[in-house]
Amino acid sequence: MNISHRVSGLLAALLFTVLPAHAEEISVAVAANFTAPMKLIAAEFEKETGHKVVASFGSTGKFYAQIKNGAPFEILLAADDETPTKLAKEGAATGSSQFTYAVGKLVLWSAKAGLVDGAGAVLKKGGFEHLSLADPKLAPYGAAGVETMKALGVYETLQTRVVTAENITQAYQYIASGNAELGFVALSQVLKDGKIEGSSWLVPANLYTPIKQDAIILEKGKGNAAVEALMKYLKGDKARAVIKSFGYEFS
Structure with a gap:
C-alpha cells in the first residue's frame, strides 16, 4: 500500500470515529419567524454530529393541529410558550424538555x-x-x-x-x-x-405580551439521542450567538 492510500485510509477511519455510528434524521417543526437562524444552526449541527435536520417552517397554530393529528415531528420550536405547555399537558410532548430558546421582538x-x-x-x-x-x-x-x-x-x-x-x-x-x-x-x-x-x-416591549419562544420534545422524539443532542445544541454558545445575531433576546 502506498503512502497516499494509507493517508486516505487513516482519514476515513478518523471520520468514522468523529461521526456517530448511526446518523439519524430529526424532524423539526419550526415557527416561521425562526426560519433563517434555524437554517444556519441546523447546518452547523449537521457538520458537528452527522445527524440530519429535516425542518418544516410554518405557523405555530397550524403545527399544533398537525401534531394533534399525528404528524411525525419530533421537536417543536414554537413562536410562543403556551403551545408547548399545552402539548405537554395533553400528553403529546415531554414537559421536562421545554425551555425558552429565544424571546422575539x-x-x-x-x-x-x-x-x-x-x-x-x-x-x-x-x-x-x-x-x-x-x-x-x-x-x-x-x-x-x-x-x-x-x-x-x-x-x-x-x-x-x-x-x-x-x-x-x-x-x-x-x-x-x-x-x-x-x-x-x-x-x-x-x-x-x-x-x-x-x-x-x-415596537416597545410594553405594548404586547412578551414573545417567549419555547422548544419541546414531542412524543415521537422521546428517548431519541439525536433529538436530545439537537435540543442541547440549541442551548449552547454557538446556537445562541446565531440567535442573538438575528435580534432575539434570552429570558
Whole structure:
C-alpha cells in the first residue's frame, strides 16, 4: 500500500470515529419567524454530529393541529410558550424538555424608505391602504401586532386595512412585494448584518405580551439521542450567538 492510500485510509477511519455510528434524521417543526437562524444552526449541527435536520417552517397554530393529528415531528420550536405547555399537558410532548430558546421582538416594517417613522406615528396618521399581519389566531407575532394596535387605540380604525397572512413569512412577503405598504413582522426577518432596509419602528416591549419562544420534545422524539443532542445544541454558545445575531433576546 502506498503512502497516499494509507493517508486516505487513516482519514476515513478518523471520520468514522468523529461521526456517530448511526446518523439519524430529526424532524423539526419550526415557527416561521425562526426560519433563517434555524437554517444556519441546523447546518452547523449537521457538520458537528452527522445527524440530519429535516425542518418544516410554518405557523405555530397550524403545527399544533398537525401534531394533534399525528404528524411525525419530533421537536417543536414554537413562536410562543403556551403551545408547548399545552402539548405537554395533553400528553403529546415531554414537559421536562421545554425551555425558552429565544424571546422575539416585533417590528412595524415597510420596504419603502421613509414610510414608517421611528415612533410608529404612521399608524395614527395613515397614508397607506394595506397593513400586513400574520393570522393572530395562529401566529403569536400576529397576535402581538393586534395587541399593539389596541394599545395605541388604532385597531378599530385600521381593521379594514389589515391583510391577514397565513403566517409571518407570508406577512413579510406581502410587504416586501408591495402588496401591503407596511405591516408587523419579526425583527429577525428584516435585520440583516445589523441593519434594516426600508423603514421601521421597533415596537416597545410594553405594548404586547412578551414573545417567549419555547422548544419541546414531542412524543415521537422521546428517548431519541439525536433529538436530545439537537435540543442541547440549541442551548449552547454557538446556537445562541446565531440567535442573538438575528435580534432575539434570552429570558
